[in-house]
Amino acid sequence: xxxxxxxxxxxxxxxxxxxxxxxxxxxxxxxxxxxxxxxxxxxxxxxxxxxxxxxxxxxxxxxxxxxxxxxxxxxxxxxxxxxxxxxxxxxxxxxxxxxxxxxxxxxxxxxxxxxxxxxxxxxxxxxxxxxxxxxxxxxxxxxxxx
Amino acid sequence: xxxxxxxxxxxxxxxxxxxxxxxxxxxxxxxxxxxxxxxxxxxxxxxxxxxxxxxxxxxxxxxxxxxxxxxxxxxxxxxxxxxxxxxxxxxxxxxxxxxxxxxxxxxxxxxxxxxxxxxxxxxxxxxxxxxxxxxxxxxxxxxxxx
DNA sequence: GGTGCAAAGTTAACGGGTAAATATTTGGTA
DNA sequence: TACCAAATATTTACCCGTTAACTTTGCACC
Numbered sequence: 001x002x003x004x005x006x007x008x009x010x011x012x013x014x015x016x017x018x019x020x021x022x023x024x025x026x027x028x029x030x031x032x033x034x035x036x037x038x039x040x041x042x043x044x045x046x047x048x049x050x051x052x053x054x055x056x057x058x059x060x061x062x063x064x065x066x067x068x069x070x071x072x073x074x075x076x077x078x079x080x081x082x083x084x085x086x087x088x089x090x091x092x093x094x095x096x097x098x099x100x101x102x103x104x105x106x107x108x109x110x111x112x113x114x115x116x117x118x119x120x121x122x123x124x125x126x127x128x129x130x131x132x133x134x135x136x137x138x139x140x141x142x143x144x145x146x
Numbered sequence: 147x148x149x150x151x152x153x154x155x156x157x158x159x160x161x162x163x164x165x166x167x168x169x170x171x172x173x174x175x176x177x178x179x180x181x182x183x184x185x186x187x188x189x190x191x192x193x194x195x196x197x198x199x200x201x202x203x204x205x206x207x208x209x210x211x212x213x214x215x216x217x218x219x220x221x222x223x224x225x226x227x228x229x230x231x232x233x234x235x236x237x238x239x240x241x242x243x244x245x246x247x248x249x250x251x252x253x254x255x256x257x258x259x260x261x262x263x264x265x266x267x268x269x270x271x272x273x274x275x276x277x278x279x280x281x282x283x284x285x286x287x288x289x290x291x292x
Numbered sequence: 293g294g295t296g297c298a299a300a301g302t303t304a305a306c307g308g309g310t311a312a313a314t315a316t317t318t319g320g321t322a
Numbered sequence: 323t324a325c326c327a328a329a330t331a332t333t334t335a336c337c338c339g340t341t342a343a344c345t346t347t348g349c350a351c352c
Binding site: 167171174202203204214215217218219238239240241242 | 332
């Protein structure tokens with residue numbers, strides 16, 4: 001691939017993730033309009049815990065592509081909201097396991113629906129084949145850049 | 147488009163912009179390794195000023211897809227680095243025009259080269275046709291979500 | 293058993309994004 | 323002229339991402 005094949009300006013929006021930012025902002029707005037007072041980042045933690053409860057913070061780092069320090073603060077905030085709690089692992093005392101509380105349960109259905117609806121709106125008019133190409137390209141870009 | 151055509155989990159990385167985050171992080175690292183002490187966000191402002199100097203803050207909002215408050219703080223920081231300066235518009239006293247200083251000049255060539263190199267590495271093994279599809283999809287996602 | 297290293301998590305400092313409230317200026321209009 | 327609405331920019335408060343330094347714990351190895 002030559003140095004000049006792609007113009008910087010054209011790819012600028014890709015670098016800055018304009019499209020994904022727009023989707024995230026929209027989803028955040030939909031949460032707020034529905035009276036759900038959580039951020040997208042907090043929701044992404046809950047999302048993984050709904051799939052598998054009791055993950056360690058380190059495991060949440062891996063699954064959400066986040067830093068240890070980010071996870072610490074995210075869990076701090078979600079715990080303050082009463083949606084999760086840290087429980088020290090009995091096997092390894094370095095490890096905190098993060099468990100959902102009962103208060104988190106009502107959020108699951110509502111946020112899933114809003115996320116689905118938001119993604120469907122975002123992907124209006126885009127074919128399944130195009131989605132597959134985007135996913136494939138993203139995977140390679142991620143591998144090339146990580 | 148049915149509600150179940152796309153699985154949330156598969157699109158999760160798109161929502162969170164994992165790929166674009168990885169590219170941005172890599173570019174930031176390349177800047178730092180080259181001794182360039184500016185952030186990607188600061189660079190994005192300089193990038194637009196190198197194309198056209200003396201833009202208003204509002205115009206920078208539009209071109210960088212950013213909030214007014216973000217621009218205010220970004221310009222604060224870049225101004226503190228001595229790379230730009232605010233000059234009040236004579237036509238409209240509400241407006242600040244942002245001008246590059248001489249100190250910003252040496253950055254232009256170096257950052258352009260690093261940005262080009264970073265993008266080329268990120269896009270290794272990706273065809274021109276795929277790029278076009280991604281850009282087209284992103285444009286529609288952005289329009290659908292903004 | 294002590295030493296040293298790696299892993300998990302916390303903290304602080306800095307930069308940036310967003311929302312809401314505020315001030316200033318402009319321009320139109322009654 | 324007086325008033326009002328819109329545009330530009332700032333400020334504050336809160337949240338998140340990254341880095342670097344640090345603590346605690348586990349483990350391997352001599």
